[in-house]
Amino acid sequence: MIMEQKHLTLRDHAGLLRLLGHPVRLAIIQRLAAGPRCVTDIQELLEKPQANVSQHLMALRAHRIVDHYQDGKLRCYYLARPGLAKLLADVLENGYAVVRPSPEQVRRDASRLRGETAAEIPRNGRGRQLRGRPRRLAELTTEQNR
Amino acid sequence: MIMEQKHLTLRDHAGLLRLLGHPVRLAIIQRLAAGPRCVTDIQELLEKPQANVSQHLMALRAHRIVDHYQDGKLRCYYLARPGLAKLLADVLENGYAVVRPSPEQVRRDASRLRGETAAEIPRNGRGRQLRGRPRRLAELTTEQNR
DNA sequence: CCATCACATTAGAATATTCGAATATGATTA
DNA sequence: TAATCATATTCGAATATTCTAATGTGATGG
Numbered sequence: 467m468i469m470e471q472k473h474l475t476l477r478d479h480a481g482l483l484r485l486l487g488h489p490v491r492l493a494i495i496q497r498l499a500a501g502p503r504c505v506t507d508i509q510e511l512l513e514k515p516q517a518n519v520s521q522h523l524m525a526l527r528a529h530r531i532v533d534h535y536q537d538g539k540l541r542c543y544y545l546a547r548p549g550l551a552k553l554l555a556d557v558l559e560n561g562y563a564v565v566r567p568s569p570e571q572v573r574r575d576a577s578r579l580r581g582e583t584a585a586e587i588p589r590n591g592r593g594r595q596l597r598g599r600p601r602r603l604a605e606l607t608t609e610q611n612r
Numbered sequence: 613m614i615m616e617q618k619h620l621t622l623r624d625h626a627g628l629l630r631l632l633g634h635p636v637r638l639a640i641i642q643r644l645a646a647g648p649r650c651v652t653d654i655q656e657l658l659e660k661p662q663a664n665v666s667q668h669l670m671a672l673r674a675h676r677i678v679d680h681y682q683d684g685k686l687r688c689y690y691l692a693r694p695g696l697a698k699l700l701a702d703v704l705e706n707g708y709a710v711v712r713p714s715p716e717q718v719r720r721d722a723s724r725l726r727g728e729t730a731a732e733i734p735r736n737g738r739g740r741q742l743r744g745r746p747r748r749l750a751e752l753t754t755e756q757n758r
Numbered sequence: 759c760c761a762t763c764a765c766a767t768t769a770g771a772a773t774a775t776t777c778g779a780a781t782a783t784g785a786t787t788a
Numbered sequence: 789t790a791a792t793c794a795t796a797t798t799c800g801a802a803t804a805t806t807c808t809a810a811t812g813t814g815a816t817g818g
Contacts, residue, residue: 476635476642479704483638487629488806489622496622505765518807520766539764539815549706557699558625634776651795664777666796685785685794 485529486554490514491522494543498532499551502544631675632700636660637668640689644678645697650686 486492493512497503503511509519523543526532533546545551632638639658643649649657655665669689672678679692691697 474704476638480633480635480638482704483629483633484805485633487626487631487633489626490806492622492626492629506763515808516765517767517809521806524766536815541765550703553699553703553706557696557703558620558628560695560699630775652793661778662795663779663797667776670796682785685787687795 491526495551498543498545502542504540504542637672641697644689644691648688648690650688
């Protein structure tokens, strides 16, 4: 078993997230998380036309989110990375829950941030950030995005 | 502080993932994970035109991934959901790592799946899935995707 | 071998995203 | 108050994604 860790760029990461960012593909992953399914079953569960489901499966296959084995004339798809579904669920359940802080909370947040992250934010005497000066420009800006 | 949990659909989830699925937006999140930054600093770090960065910030704002406070004439952006960045990192580091199993492994996986998930996969005597029969069609297919 | 089932692939129209250019706005400074 | 700085917004054009319809393909059954 060969591991590949070829310097995944932001572009790669974004590609994965975009791939996951489609309701039908999420639905497929959700269904496959409960066990392998053949294409026709998936179609029926999602109530989507065959070609469309097949296309989404193709996309998921291309990124190795899913894989399949042949069972007679059926193709049974399954999640190629069992861990991903759970991680994804975490993001979507915990990460998306919208917390709407009161304006007061926002202000407290802001001053907390102002105060506590002073080491990270360069500022001048009056609590305002330095501008027009050579701030930290050297932080692997080499990595090209998009 | 008011919590909102308005029945997030697959569509909502997909929307979040698509939003996150852009290299510049990921870069912004990555930078903000280290502490608040004003727009100009972000621009310079990412080497992207102002309008573009502003547009991406607007998108992130709309989904409450980021928020900002005004500091003089600067707008300092920060991550509105600190947890999300870490969850995201988990997905991208652990979830994306491409494991390329050997063909043998794939076959073993397949037979393991065939054997062990029998309870999940309806089959007939010869180890082939039932088809054309009323399989499990009742699984909240009500939730519309897309 | 021929028909059929289960699925994949292609092609192109419809739709959505993204970007750069231009312009607008709000806070600060002169 | 005028100029300027920092940032936002708007408007198309360029590009990418997604869907539907049509067709191709491989395995199986007759």
